[in-house]
Amino acid sequence: MSSQENDADELLRWADDRGLSWSELAEKVLARGLASSSHRPDLDRHRRCGFREVIYGEGKSASDVVEIAGQLLSTSSASQDPSAEVLVTRFSADLAEEVQPNFAFSRYDSQARTLRLSADHSPASELLETSGGPALPRSHVAVVTAGSTDLPVALEAVETLHWMHVPVTLTTDVGVAGPYRLLPHLPHLRRACALIVIAGMEGALASVVGGLVASPVIAVPTSVGYGSNFEGITTLLSMMSSCAAGVTTVNIDGGFKGGYIAGLISAGLNPDD
16 A cells, blocks of 8 residues: 555544544645644645745745744654754845744855754755765765856755755856866766756856756856846846757746755655665
8 A cells, every 4th residue: 555545544534533524524634734823834845745845035024934934843843853944045134133043053144045944953054075076976966157146046056955955066167258167077067966057148058068967957047147138038048048958947046946956856866876
């Protein structure tokens, strides 16, 4: 019997023990995983999707984040998950300072504008050494930037991967204006299970990397560039039009989305690989 069948069997027995009708049971199922407060975080997402809901911090107050994160962590505590963390993206340093005293452990990255919260452990922040070459785990994700101005978006991806407990390397400032800078990094880039390539301007780096590696390349266009870049629109269209078959593209400045997709690829691998 599959785990889904076991879950269904237990649910039916639970309803029968309580004398619930089918309509009452349906109501309970639909409400499952929803918190009862002014905020309704998805407390069941970890079971369905493998990772918890992420809090989009822009537009939220410190008290909003404290309440939502507290609910997410209390559910994790009840399930005895020692690795549980809450990730908040696009969050200001001032608001993070108000939130952090409410949690035992936290990490704020001012460049990425991400806040990670935990009840029982300090959030990890270490990058793998790119010199590791063949010794790097096959499950690691390589984050690559064209220029140093792309770093905030790259760090949003890095912090997302750390939150997902995915090993990650970071290679910066290897854009196509100086293509020789990329070549020494190819051994470790080719070892990665997925690559996140972050670039502004014309966004050519994603296609170049995509033509040199056998793993999926997630292209993240940034809003870095002069007038005809149109705040990343030109980069986005260029990356979406890539001739390299292994390149796919996410939204402008979408470090979180790039990191999350790469993390899902890594999570699907055998951890011993």
